Amino acid sequence: MDNQKYLVIAIGDFACQSARNLFDANIKNTKLYLCHHQSKALENPEISGKIQLDEDLNSITEYSIDDRDSLKALFDQNTGIVFLLTDPNEEWNQKATALLAQLAKGKNQLTIAILPELFKTGSMIPRDVNNLMPFIDASFHWDSKVLPSNVGKPSGHGKFASFAKRIIKSISEITHQSHPLPLEIQDLETVFKDSSEVFLGEGTADHENSAAQSVKNAFANKMKNCNKVLLFIQSGNKEVTMDEVGEMTDYLQSLFGETASIIWGSGMGHSSDYRIKTTIIASKQN
Template sequence: MLNEIMNFDIASNLGSIIKVIGVGGGGGNAVNHMYHQGIRDVDFMVCNTDSQALVNSPVPLKVQLGSALTEGRGAGNKPETGREAAIENIEDVKKILGANTKMVFITAGMGGGTGTGGAPVIAQAAKELGILTVGIVTIPFRNEGRRRIKQAVEGIAAMEIHVDSLLVINNERIREMYGDFKISDAFAKADNILATAAKGIAEIITVPGYINVDFADVETVMRNSGVALMGTGIASGVNRAIVAVEEALNSPLLNNNDILGARNILLNITSGSEEITMDEIGEITDFIQEKAGNSADLIWGNGVDEELGDKISVTIIATGFSTSSIPEMVMNKSQEKTYHTLSDEVHENKHVEKTEVKASIENELYGSKNVKQKTFEFEINTSVFDEFEELYGNHPKKESYSEVNEPVDYAQTSEEAVDELENIPAYRRKNLRFNGFKKKVEEKFSRFSITPDENNSVTLRDNNSYLHDNVD
C-alpha cells in the first residue's frame, strides 16, 4: 500500500513553459491554493517527503521526495533530512522540468525540514538546466520559535545562491495586518499572498495586452537579479491610478519596503470594461520612477481583463536588491558576545572628547532608503572629571595610625619592668642625650605711648595705661 502511495504517475501534458512547484508543507499548501484559484497557462507540481500530504493534494503533478530515506513520514523539521530527500529524487524533478520549461517558481515555507532543505536543491537543478528560476519563500511567525527562524534564515541564504530572483514574504507582517482573523483564515491570507506573487508574474507573460510584455522582458528584469520586491494593487473611482499604485507599493508582498535603489522594474497595468487612459498611465509610471529614484530601467505592459469592470490592476516587480536589505536576515545573524569576569581589571575612560549622535531610521522594508545623518560635536569640560578623580579616584587608603618602629613585647609584665617604665624617663631608656631645658628669655615691652593732649599736641607718656603688671 505504501509503495502505491509513493509512486505517483508523472503527467504526459508538460507543455506550459511556466511551472509552479510547491516544496514541503507550506509550499504545497500555497500551490494547492493557486491550483484552486487558477493561473492561466501554468503547470503546478508539489514535492514533499510527507506521502499523506501528497495524497490530499488536488495537484496532478506530484513527486515523492526521499521515499527510501523517510518512508513517507516527513523530514521531522530537520533541513538536512529535507536536503538529502530532495537529492534522492532530484532526477524525477529534472524529468518534469526538462520538458519545455522556460520559467519555474519554487515556493516554500522556510524554517521547517522539507521546504528549507529541499527547495535550494530543486532550485539549483532548475538553474543548471538554464531555466529562469524564481523563489517565493516565507519567513516564519515570531511565535514559531528561535530555532525555526534561524533555520529559515539559513534556508533563505541557500536559496539566494541558487535562484535568479528571490521574493521573501514575512508572515509576521501578515499577522500584523490580519491578527484578529481566525487561524485558518490567516493562513489562507498567507497562501493568497504567495498565489498573488506567482500569478502576478506569470500572467504578465501569459495574458496578452495592447502593449505586450513577453517572457524575454521578464527574463531581462529577473535573470540573476537577486532579491525582488513585488506589489499589486486594485482600485476604482476618480483617482484609481494613484490609489492602485500606492496600494501596490504598500502591499504585504513588499513587507513595508520601498523600491528605492531598484535596478530594473517590470510594470503591468490591467484594466476592465472602463479602459485606462494615457494620463492615468503617465501618473502611474511617473509615480513609480520617483519612488525608485529615477534611476531604474522600467519595462511596462498593458492588458485587459473584463472581470475588473471599472477597476484597474497594477503589478510592480522591482529587482536588484540583496538579502542584506531584509531586516529579518540582519537581525537574526549571530552577534559577537563579550564576556567579563569579576577578576578582570575595569578600565574607565577619564575623558569624553566628542559625542557623535547619528539619526538613523531602521528600514523595516526589503529595499534600502537613503537617510541623511546629522552629527553633533561638542566639547566637555574635563576639569570636572579631574576633580572627581582626585577626590574619589582609586587612591590607596590612608591609614589613620603611624607605623610602630619597634615591636612591643607584651610579655614583659614583671614588677621591675613596670618600675622602670614609671621611674626612668623615656629619653634615658632610649639612650638619648639631653642637655637640659633652655631658659625662657624674658621679653621686655615698652611702656611708652604717644597720645594727643588737650591742645591736640603730641605727648610722649612713660606709663601706658593699657599695660600693667596685674594678672587678669
C-alpha cells in the same frame, strides 16, 4: 506565449499543507506538484502531481517518475517559469529546493522562490539560505507581521497560500498578455537580476483621471530603496490612453527616484470591475 506553462512545486510540510488551498486557484496553464520525503504528506486527492524524495534525495517516485532524468523532464522547454514554495527553516526543504532549482536552471527556466516567515523568531534563524541563491532568480518573502500574534498553523497555511496565489496569478497574467504591449519573461529576468528580495503590489482605479491613483494604491513602503521596477498596466472597462501611461510612469519615477530603472507594459483585463489595474514588481539588489 499561449503555450507557455507555469510549474508550481510545494516543498516540505508547511508548503504542502498550504498547497491544499492552491489547487482551486484556476491559474491558466499551471501545474501544481507536492514534494516531500514522506508518502503520507503527499496524500491529497485534489493534487495529482507528486514528487517523493528520500532523506538523501536519492530515491525519486512520482507515479511515472523513478529516476533523475525523468524528474528533469518536468522542466521542459515550454515551462517558462518555475515557482518553488518552501520553508527554509527545515534543512531537508533547503536541500530539496536547491536540487529542484538546479534542475530548473539547467533547463533555463526562470526560478522564483516563495518563502514563509510566519514561524521565524529571533531564536529561529533559517539555515544557510544562501545555498539556494545561486539557483534562484528571485525570492518573495511573506510578511508574517500582517497576522495577529495568536494566529495558529491552519490559518497560517491559508494566509501563505493566498500570498503565493497572488504572486503566481499576477506574474502569469502579465506574461500571458498578447497586446497592446506585453511583458516578456526577459523583462522579469532584468528586474530580478542580482536581487536580494522582490516585492509585488497591485492597485486599481475606478474612474476617469485616476491613473496615478492606481499606481499609488499598488505602491508599498517596503518597496522604497528598490532600484529596478516593472510596471504592468491593465485596461478594464476602457482602454488606457498614452497620456495616462505617461502620467503613471512619471508618478512611479517620482516614488522610486530618478535613478530607478523602470520597465513597463500594458494589456487588456476586459473587466467591468475597474477602469485601470496596476501591478508593480520591484527588486532590491544585493
